[in-house]
Amino acid sequence: MSAVSVLAVASEIYPLAKTGGLADVVGALPAALAAEGIETVTLVPGYPAVMEKIEAAEPVLAASDLFGGEAKVLRACAAGLDLFVLDAPHLYARPGGPYTGPDGRDWPDNAFRFAALSLTAAQLGLGEAAGFTPDIVHAHDWQAGLAAAYLAYDGRPRPATVFTIHNLAFQGKYPADLLGALGLPPQSFSIDGVEYYNAIGFLKAGLRLSDRITTVSPTYAAEIRTPEGGMGLDGLLRERADVVTGILNGIDDKIWDPEIDPLIASRYAIQSSALRYANKTALQKRLGLAVNPDALVFGVVSRLSWQKGQDLTLANLDILERMGAQLAMLGAGEPWLEEGFRAAALARPGKVGAVFGYDEAIAHQIQAGSDALLIPSRFEPCGLTQLCALRYGALPVAARVGGLADTIIDANEAALASGVGTGFLFSPAASEMLGATIERVGRLWANKEAWSRLMMDGMKTDVSWRRPAIEYARLYRSLVAERRQ
Structure with missing residues (x-):
């Protein structure tokens, strides 16, 4: 089997720069692909956090003027990753995050940065x-969407191109009058190029001009071809349906492994799951919850946004309190949701604990210490939180959408009887349905033997990158074979 070389392109990569699941995917996939004979080098921006961590950097490409300043590409390694780092200080050497400044606003030159x-x-x-x-x-995603356009309009023989949608809601849309400044030819501004509702669409360019399109779950691949889920791009995605594939994400099961996790209070495995319960006490203490081994603890590790549906969690706090349950929340995002959880923690001391921002250690501690994890997303391309929950024995309670539907088997009566359930699903993503499902979770919690069995079944689920890597390798090899014909 011949080796295949891949240049991955992404705006973030774990553990160097992360705002969400994109970084986790881009950071974990290369090692899994290596087992399939795929060599991957990943191109990332030279943010300060990246530049601080790279090792053995060697310049391989230089530009005297890359959208307003000098730049060079460094071949480097960091945290076991094989990288190209775009060292362009005028674009990336600044405080704040990858996409926003310290004030939380998008950088005004993001069109040029990406x-x-x-x-x-x-x-x-x-x-x-x-x-x-x-x-x-x-x-990967809109930030790299113009790569296919630059290749398509260059005119030279080019490599095959793959574009992965991690979240169709983020599209990278910029004014049409930037076309020339971005180095795109006039003919690119058409419905068959980068034009998108009389603007330049970075994500749209990737969808239109790449040889293959993937997204991060089979169900999401179907949802985005509908008017309800397509966010203005369903027509294009239906037209290109024959090149769209849904491949589930995995998680790095060396980082997310309760048997060796250095971030949790008590390590455990399926065969020693009783050791898990010390993590519950540690979590209750860490988030200011009443220490009570019998309380059903629901966890939340989430971006706080309309998409993630955590307003539905807030709407069901009375049900949680009536059940004697507790809520441990880690998240950040829209101010109205942050304020809602802040108010809930103040109004319900010992019953609701909230930490705002993202803290990798607390994320691990919630997975290890909570009994169930709430994921009431209105749409979810794949989701990684539920995969971590399965690995750690926290039963996912999720809306039946996208990758959540593809990775969780609902513990209905038939599934419980046959031993195949791994969590709880509900539909539609509405407050009443989440409330009813929380009550269903409470009823199963009262049956400790059934709960333990369901937890074990979840922990046995393969949530690694092994199977997804096989599918990506198959896709790459088929593309290479086509281009060599």
Whole structure:
């Protein structure tokens, strides 16, 4: 089996720069692909957090003027990752996050910051860095969407292109009058190019001009081809349905492993699950909850946004309190939701605990210490939180959408009787349905033997990257074979 080389392109990568699940995927997938004979080098922006951590950097490409300043590409390694780092201080050497400044507002030059990433990907894809010419350029989300456009309009023989949608809601739409400044030719501004509702669509460009499109679950691949889920792009996705594939995400099961996790109070495995319960006490103490081993603890590890449906959790706090349950929340996002959880923690001391922001250690502690995890998303391309929950024995309670529907088997009576359930699903994503499901969770909690059996079944689920990596490798090899014909 011949080796295949891939240039992955992404705006974040764990553990160097992370705002969400995209970073986890981009950071974990290369190692899984290596087992399938796929060599991956990942191009990422040279944010300060990345530049601080890279090792053995060697310049392989330079530009005297990349959208307003000098830049160079470094071949480097960091945290076991093989990288190209776009060192462009005028674009990336600034405080704040990858997409926003310290004030939480989008950087006004984001169009150029991520066009630079995409243009550099095209140059690397065309072999302009000595010693590396990839078979595939695999771009992730809108920030890398123009890579396919720069390659398509260059005119030279190019590698095959794959574009992965991690969340169709984020599209990268910028004014049409930036076309020339972004280095795109006039003919690219058409319905068959980068034009999107009379603007430049970064994500739309990736969808239109890439050879293959993947998204992060089979159900989401179907949902985005409907008017309800397509967010203005369903027509294009239906037209290109023959090149769209849904491949489930996995998680890095070396980082998310309760048997060796250094971030939790008590390590455990399926065969020693009784050791898990010390984590519950530690979590209750950490979040200011009443220490009570019999209380049903619901966890939340989530971005606080309309998409994630955590307003539905707030709407059901009375039911949780009536059941004697507790809530341990870690999240950040929209101010009205943050304020809702802040008020709930003040109004219900010992029953609701909330930490705002993202803290990797607390995320692990909630997975290890909560009994169930609330994921009431209105839409969810894949979701990683429920995969971590399954691995750690926290039963996921989730809306039946996207990747949640593909990764959780509802513990209805038939599933419980046959031993195949792994969590709780509800539909539609509405307050009343979540409330009814929380009550169903409470009834099962009262049956400790059934609860323990369901927890064990969840922990046995393979949530690793092994199967997804096989599917990606198959996709890459088929593309390479097509282009060699």
